[in-house]
Amino acid sequence: MKLLTGLFVALVLLLPGSARADKVRDLVDVVGARENQLLGYGVVTGLNGTGDDISSPFAMQSLRALLRRLGVQVDARQIRLKNVAAVIVTANIPAFARNGSKLDVVVSSMGNSKSLRGGVLVQTPLRGADRRTYAAAQGPLVLGGFSASGSSGSSVQENVTTTGRIPSGAIIEREIKTVFATDGRVTLAIRAPSFDTAMRVAEGLNKAMGEGTARAVDGGSVEIKAPSELKNKPVELISKLGDVDVEPGSVARVVINERTGTIVAGGDVRLSPVAIAQGGITIAVKESKEVSQPNGGGFINGGTTATVQRTDIETTEQKPPALTYVNGAASLAEVAQALSTFGVTPRELGSILQALKAAGALRAEVIVQ
Secondary structure (H helix, E strand, O other), rough: OOEEOOOOOEEEEEEOOOOOOEHHHEEEOOOOOOOEEEEEEEEEEEOOOOOOOOOOOHHHHHHHHHHHOOOOOOOOOOOOOOEEEEEEEEEEEOOOOOOOOEEEEEEOOOOOOOOOOOOOOEEEEOOOOOOEEEEEEEOOEOOOOEEEEEOOEEEEEEEOOEEEEEEEEEEEOOOOOOOOOOOOOOEEOOOOOHHHHHHHHHHHHHHHOOOOEEEEEEEOOOEEEEEEEOOOOOHHHHHHHOOOOOOOOOOOEEEEOOOOOEEEEEEOOOEEOOOEOOOEEEEEEEEEEEEEEOOOOOOOOOOOOEEEEEEEEEEEEEEOOOOOOOOOOOHHHHHHHHHHHOOOOOHHHHHHHHHHHHHHOEEEEEEEE
């Protein structure tokens, strides 16, 4: 018996509490002080027969090139790749990183290797978007999963075995110049752009550091002019700016994830008075087998008994009330209470919220993922 029902929806409510101020450092990024991505191509060796095979040409070419650099000449027909895998190596180099500092790297197979467990990454240069080398990576891999298989074809695997990490596996060879302050001026980028948040950050900084210190350029940035005593002290300026408390603005928003059946609603959601009628349909499909026998002289003439499939479909529609009136709600707690008194099933809640938005009764932005 197959039972086809609607999507089960879980509602997560972010209930508003007392106003809470955040540190400016948690709301903004300093323009110019940013990470940079590094990328490299390398070879992992020491695998226990789980590496690339001969159908992976770049692994063969990489191994031959590596051996030539080491002064070893070998015939391609003599190379076996079971213990070698071609990989992509990625890392992020933070701002203000100096020569000799170490980075964590992520190593992922790009061929048909079954597992990188037990492998060691051979020295791999890591390049930036400008194709210049900024770090070199090397070392044993750490994996978060495992896999095992038997001769009969059965196997077991937990998590991913073709991606691993090397903690502190890369050494920075070239520094990236970081410029974030010019003549005592700094620009702060709002992480969640909002005109309200930008204005509150500027007002909070002016109140704490002196009038004229901050100016909201737009909804995504705030320009800082350092006080005279901090004009030549950009590090101290950024530190003091980050300690200022600001209450960020918020947007009334409801996020519906139809894949996972989750609904998250922010604290500023409001509901106008509305009347709702909601019903549901359940479809049940029943499958059974029946025996068909030949009639008359079927057995004498060579007829045989056959099994046939029978399918019955039943449709049941729930009888909803004609209309249910829901009072307006000025807070998210009241919205949740209003919907719960309506008696809707969780699987219908997502559709109801979208319909409320279309009717203009739900005062929030609805995002469907």
